[in-house]
Amino acid sequence: MSKVKVKKDKDITIYCDVTKCVACRTCELACAVEHSKSKDLANSIIEKDTPRKRLTVSAINGKSISVHCQHCKEAPCVTACMSGALSKDEKTGATLQDNEKCVGCWMCVMTCPFGAIVGDSAKHIAVKCDLCPDRDDYACVATCPTGALFAGTKKEFEKKLTKKKK
Amino acid sequence: MADHVIIGASAAGVAAAETLRKNDKKASITIISDEKLTLYSRCLLTYLIAGAIDEEKLIFKGKDFYEKNNIKTLLGKKAISIDPKKKAVTLEGGTTVSYDKLLIATGATPKSVNIPGVDKKGIFTIRKIDEARTIIGMLDGVKEVAVLGGGLIGLRDAYALGKKGKDVFVIVKSPHILSQMVDKGASGVIASTLEKNGIKIMTGLAAKEFLGGDSVNEILLDDGKKLKCQLVIIGKGVKPNTDIASSAGLKVEDGIKVDKFLKTSDKNIFAAGDVAETYDVARQANRINALWPCAVEQGNIAALNMLGKEAAYDGSLSMNSVDFFGLRCISMGITKPKEEGYEIISKSSEHSYKKFVLRNNKIVGMVLVGDIKCAGVVSALIKKGIDVSSVKHILCETKFDYAKIMPLVKKFSDKFKEEEYQDTIASYKP
Numbered sequence: 124m125s126k127v128k129v130k131k132d133k134d135i136t137i138y139c140d141v142t143k144c145v146a147c148r149t150c151e152l153a154c155a156v157e158h159s160k161s162k163d164l165a166n167s168i169i170e171k172d173t174p175r176k177r178l179t180v181s182a183i184n185g186k187s188i189s190v191h192c193q194h195c196k197e198a199p200c201v202t203a204c205m206s207g208a209l210s211k212d213e214k215t216g217a218t219l220q221d222n223e224k225c226v227g228c229w230m231c232v233m234t235c236p237f238g239a240i241v242g243d244s245a246k247h248i249a250v251k252c253d254l255c256p257d258r259d260d261y262a263c264v265a266t267c268p269t270g271a272l273f274a275g276t277k278k279e280f281e282k283k284l285t286k287k288k289k
Numbered sequence: 290m291a292d293h294v295i296i297g298a299s300a301a302g303v304a305a306a307e308t309l310r311k312n313d314k315k316a317s318i319t320i321i322s323d324e325k326l327t328l329y330s331r332c333l334l335t336y337l338i339a340g341a342i343d344e345e346k347l348i349f350k351g352k353d354f355y356e357k358n359n360i361k362t363l364l365g366k367k368a369i370s371i372d373p374k375k376k377a378v379t380l381e382g383g384t385t386v387s388y389d390k391l392l393i394a395t396g397a398t399p400k401s402v403n404i405p406g407v408d409k410k411g412i413f414t415i416r417k418i419d420e421a422r423t424i425i426g427m428l429d430g431v432k433e434v435a436v437l438g439g440g441l442i443g444l445r446d447a448y449a450l451g452k453k454g455k456d457v458f459v460i461v462k463s464p465h466i467l468s469q470m471v472d473k474g475a476s477g478v479i480a481s482t483l484e485k486n487g488i489k490i491m492t493g494l495a496a497k498e499f500l501g502g503d504s505v506n507e508i509l510l511d512d513g514k515k516l517k518c519q520l521v522i523i524g525k526g527v528k529p530n531t532d533i534a535s536s537a538g539l540k541v542e543d544g545i546k547v548d549k550f551l552k553t554s555d556k557n558i559f560a561a562g563d564v565a566e567t568y569d570v571a572r573q574a575n576r577i578n579a580l581w582p583c584a585v586e587q588g589n590i591a592a593l594n595m596l597g598k599e600a601a602y603d604g605s606l607s608m609n610s611v612d613f614f615g616l617r618c619i620s621m622g623i624t625k626p627k628e629e630g631y632e633i634i635s636k637s638s639e640h641s642y643k644k645f646v647l648r649n650n651k652i653v654g655m656v657l658v659g660d661i662k663c664a665g666v667v668s669a670l671i672k673k674g675i676d677v678s679s680v681k682h683i684l685c686e687t688k689f690d691y692a693k694i695m696p697l698v699k700k701f702s703d704k705f706k707e708e709e710y711q712d713t714i715a716s717y718k719p
Contacts, residue, residue, distance in 0.1 A: 138712040141695070181692035186717060190691050193709035199665070202589070203582035205300075205332040207349030224346060226336050229610040233619050234582060235665035237691045237709070242661075244615060277711070284715055 129274050131194065131254050133216045137264060138280045139189045143271035144180070146187035150263035150272060151176040154191075157255055157262035175243065177252045178263060189263065189272055192239040192252035194218045200231035200240060208249070222248055291316050293595055294378060294386055296368045296533070297394030298322035299331060300581050301562025303350060304588030305392050305595070310358040312596055318360045319386060321378065323367035326418055328354055332581050334421040339449035347418070368395075371537035373555045390557055390595040393534055393545060394588060397527035397563035397579050402437060406499030411506075412521040415446055427520065431455060435508050435518040437496055439466035441609050441620070443524030444483070448613050450522070451488045458516055459483075460508070461492045470624045471656050475642035478658050482616040491516075527579050529564040542566060544577040549601045551591040559595055561587035568604040570672055571622030571653040578605040606672055610661070619664045622646065622654035622671050636685035643685045650678045663689045670694065673704045 129135050152164070159167030159174035167174045178191035198218050201209045208224035209231060211217070227247035231240045240251040255261050264272045273280055293309050295302045298320050309318050320327075329347040336342045355362050367381045377387045399414030401407060411427070413420050432455065436447040439461030451457045459466065465476040466483075480490050491510075499521065500507040508516045529544040540546040540554035544566035551559050551567070562584035569576040583605040593600035608621040623631070623646050631653070635644040641659025645652055645667070652671050657664055666689075670677060675697055683689050695717045698705045702714045 139716070141713065141716040142718060143716075179690065181688065181690050183693050183695055184719065186692075186695065186719075188692050188695065188713065188717075195707065195709050197707070199582075199668075202585045205330045205349065205581040206346070207330070224349075226333060226342060226346070227612060228332070229612060229617055229619065229661060229664075230582065231665075232661055233608055233610045233621070233664045234668055236669035236707075238662055238664075238666045239691075240665070242617065277708070280712060281715065 130259065131215045131217045133214075134276045135274065136194060136216075136277075137191065137261060138273045138275070138277075140271045140273065140280075140284065141186050141188050143269045144187045144189055145269055145271075146180050146182055147268065148180050149266050149268055150178060150189045151180055153262040153266040154178050154252075157258070158253075162257070172245070175250055177250055178239070189267075190237050190239055191263065192218060192235075193237055194252075194254075195236075199234040199236060203230040203234040205230055217254055218251075220249065220251060220253065225249055291389040291596075292387060293318045293390050293392070294388035295320045295392045295394060296322075296378065297392075297396055297562065297564075298324070298327035298362075298364070299394070299396055299562070300584035301394035301396075301565075301588035301591070302392065303328060303354070304585040305394065305561060305592040306360050307350075307354075307358060308589045308592035309595065310360065312593065312598070316596075318358070319363065319388075320355075320360055321363045321366060321368050321380065321386065323365070324417065325365035327362075327364060328352070329418055330581075331416060334415050334418065335445050335449040337421050338415070338424055338446075339452040341452070344418075368533060371533055371558070373537055373539075373558060376557060388557070390559065392588075392591050392595060393553070393558060393560045393564060394562045394584075394591075395530040395533060395564045397529045397577075399523065399527050400525045402496065402523055402525070404496055404498060406501070406505065409499050409501055410504040411501075411519055412499060412523065414523050416527070424520070424522075428453060428455070431519040433458065433516075433518040434520045434522065435460060435496070435516055436522045436524055438524040438526070439463060439490070439492070440469060440524070440526065441467065441611055442526055443522075444479075444613065445611055446522045446524040447483070447488050448611075450520075451483070451486055455520075457488045458518065459488060459490050460494050460496055460510070460516075461490065462495045464492055466490055466492070470620045471642070471644065471658075472625070474637050475644065475656060475658055478637070478640065478642050479613060479616065479618060482613055486614045496521075527563060529566075529577055529579070531564060534560065534564070542575075546575070549604075550594045550599065551587055551602055552594060559591040561591040567602065570604040570606050570674070576605075576607075578607045580605075580608065582608065603672065606668065608668065610664075616640075616659065617657075617661045619657045619661045620655070621664070621668060622652075623648075624654045624656050626654070634681065634684055645684050647677070647681070650676045650681070652677055652684075660687055662687075666691050666694060670697070673701070675701055675704065 155176040225248040498509040545560040563579035646654035
């Protein structure tokens with residue numbers, strides 16, 4: 124479990140260490156539960172709107188990664204959004220989404236280089252990582268049992284990688 | 290303090306104004322538009338007609354955008370000429386506005402048709418809010434609608450009116466819809482979805498004359514038959530508004546010619562959006578890509594160059610996304626190569642279709658119908674010109690996603706320079 128309780132800032136973001144990810148999909152489950160009404164696994168399953176995960180674990184050649192919105196500095200989705208639903212938070216660097224403005228044109232799906240935005244057919248809006256607004260850390264990072272998901276600065280992440288090598 | 294003037298207040302113009310202000314708190318910024326209402330998204334007008342959104346939701350920037358960013362506006366005033374020597378723009382009515390750097394973002398005008406009766410009432414293109422309002426206002430008295438054009442624009446218009454419960458007839462000259470984009474098979478997937486929802490596709494036909502009194506009530510087709518309709522939408526694409534640039538002596542071909550800094554043939558004048566002819570990364574030639582994402586991108590880049598920051602534009606990539614009654618379609622780059630030397634990888638089923646166009650093992654085009662999940666990942670591969678030999682065999686798979694290109698990100702790390710790729714590059718060990 125991650126002890127780090129940091130939220131997105133200009134220099135802070137969520138990283139995934141591919142060498143540590145074992146594709147257990149705990150992050151997917153935690154993400155879906157966090158975005159349910161009850162925020163509780165047992166109760167969330169029976170909710171009318173089935174809770175949706177906002178990240179995906181996928182693999183190639185036995186190496187897996189947990190992919191979520193990277194809150195890109197130069198975000199192609201924000202450029203492509205023709206309804207003004209997506210924008211950048213000047214202070215934190217987060218890519219924000221206004222569900223009220225989203226019309227489901229899928230321009231963001233078309234341009235996200237990480238495939239981290241998906242279209243919700245039922246609600247007809249785009250769905251992506253919203254950085255867990257209801258908690259002071261991230262559900263995916265907090266529950267990752269191997270420490271593959273990490274929230275912090277780039278330097279901290281790099282330090283973490285080199286430490287492991289020794 | 291430099292005077293920045295922008296002609297046009299849609300995607301490119303507004304993006305430029307915002308970027309100018311972000312990078313220069315003091316500069317004087319003036320935006321000119323022939324429309325009174327700006328900051329609304331033209332691409333959403335069909336959503337408005339379909340009744341999916343109200344006018345409030347058309348607005349893509351906060352209403353206080355101009356005040357908040359201290360941008361002077363001259364709205365409802367058409368710019369009619371530019372004097373590059375005096376560095377001044379003249380508006381209708383004679384007002385002149387002088388500039389240090391000028392951005393032409395005059396956009397485009399829908400193509401009309403040269404057919405007798407085209408000036409009758411009830412015949413529209415959809416580009417400006419006034420047109421959309423007029424169409425909405427007359428819908429109660431409309432039972433049948435004819436849409437001319439079977440490309441994405443025409444079909445999007447048809448979809449909007451079909452949603453309103455009208456009997457929609459799409460008249461297409463080609464043997465099938467979306468002929469510039471997909472082959473017959475994929476077009477069939479889309480056509481059947483449209484037909485199932487009450488939109489009739491009439492292929493191999495063209496309108497010959499609009500009949501009726503003051504208002505249109507019938508179309509004479511080239512097979513001699515007549516089609517009843519009280520509303521006609523011409524959805525045949527757009528042509529750039531280059532007049533003001535050509536009369537100012539700027540170099541214009543299809544659109545306004547610009548270099549990689551989006552500078553026109555005059556060093557103080559830039560162009561962006563639907564009016565600009567930019568380098569197309571897939572086609573490796575200059576082209577107008579009259580699309581929202583390209584316009585915003587170009588507006589941003591042009592603004593940086595107006596400030597003297599020398600920001601080079603990587604080039605544009607044509608791309609579009611449509612959703613017809615829940616059937617999602619995305620097209621990108623070269624979708625139907627006409628010359629030799631391309632490889633096509635495709636897969637189709639009853640409800641979905643995927644097609645990738647490759648040149649020298651690099652993806653240069655794509656069509657996705659149904660499952661569109663991988664579109665963005667592929668857009669990056671096209672833009673960056675990545676050799677995809679090693680993943681060619683899995684391109685059409687449902688599971689093709691970012692994880693599948695990790696080896697490519699690692700191998701071509703010099704092309705994946707963005708910060709967001711660095712954790713993959715650092716921690717992926719093949």
